[in-house]
Amino acid sequence: MPKLWSETIDTHRRTVRDAILEAGWALVSERGLMSVTMTQIAEKAGIGRATLYKYFPDVETVLAAQHERHVAAHLEQLTALREQPGGPAQRLKAVLERYALICYHREKHGTEEFAALLHRGEHVAHAEQQLTALFEELLVEAAASGELRDDVPAEELASYCLHALAAAGGLPTEQAVARLVSITLTGLGLSV
Amino acid sequence: MPKLWSETIDTHRRTVRDAILEAGWALVSERGLMSVTMTQIAEKAGIGRATLYKYFPDVETVLAAQHERHVAAHLEQLTALREQPGGPAQRLKAVLERYALICYHREKHGTEEFAALLHRGEHVAHAEQQLTALFEELLVEAAASGELRDDVPAEELASYCLHALAAAGGLPTEQAVARLVSITLTGLGLSV
Incomplete structure (x- = not known):
């Protein structure tokens, strides 16, 4: 051909x-x-x-494929934010803010059964690993520049961020999401 | 009879x-x-x-009933800790520490499919509500005694605690769990 x-x-x-x-x-x-x-x-x-x-x-496979596309698009957004100019703490903050907003909007569409179906997929486990790695890199950079607590391994801090910010899914407003981000950053020892 | x-x-x-x-x-x-x-x-x-x-x-119903017993026992433990003598910040800390350890040990037994099966149950949603309410009461008390940040509603802080501490499930050691609790308390504005 x-x-x-x-x-x-x-x-x-x-x-x-x-x-x-x-x-x-x-x-x-x-x-x-x-x-x-x-x-x-x-x-x-x-x-x-x-x-x-x-x-x-089948229907499930259609949905899983579309979900995979969404997840990939979100990861791209977050990676772009990580690579912006600015100090590591500033970029970390931008990435965590965006991730919290993704969690917030994600819960607004779709039912619980929908989420249960989609979040079993392998591509989600893979995306979570990429996400944690992305957080971790920024946390290592921020710790190296002395902008972060250095008494906890970056891997653990990344997992803390991932879990804490998932609370955004149940919050009522974007203002509440901003407060959650601020609490989470305080936990990291970042001044906000 | x-x-x-x-x-x-x-x-x-x-x-x-x-x-x-x-x-x-x-x-x-x-x-x-x-x-x-x-x-x-x-x-x-x-x-x-x-x-x-x-x-x-069927087997699922047996497991759900046993899981419900576990959840109830954990809630009892946490309620007992809340009612111990001591200031609200101290009791809050004890409750959050215990909850993190529960999350830590929970992941050690049982597979992912097991968790997915059990965590769909209504009793889990109910238990999460009770847990959030328990956290929230302590947070309100601690804020009233000036031991806590007061710029965020207690309900949001409770949800932050619930999500952040769930990260304990993926941590490798009890020492790492203790670090997670300390980070989470820092986020709340509590000195630890």
């Missing part, structure tokens, strides 16, 4: 795949996990059922 | 029930969730299968 043609096919496949993922996610957000079928997803994505089954075997 | 006789029956029922719960829990801890059957539980508890089914319909 000529290269140009195979690129066109790839692009087409990606477009169809994206349409499926967005359709599945939108339907579940509207109607809840249990009531969404492959037929509905195909309809909403504007493709035939047979085509849909060439891409995904 | 005479009262004495019905009390004897009640005691007998409780004894059988306890034997079932402990048998189920021990088997799952040894062999993993998926490989345990009702027949094995009956055998280990020293009763017949027919008797077992008079008490519980």
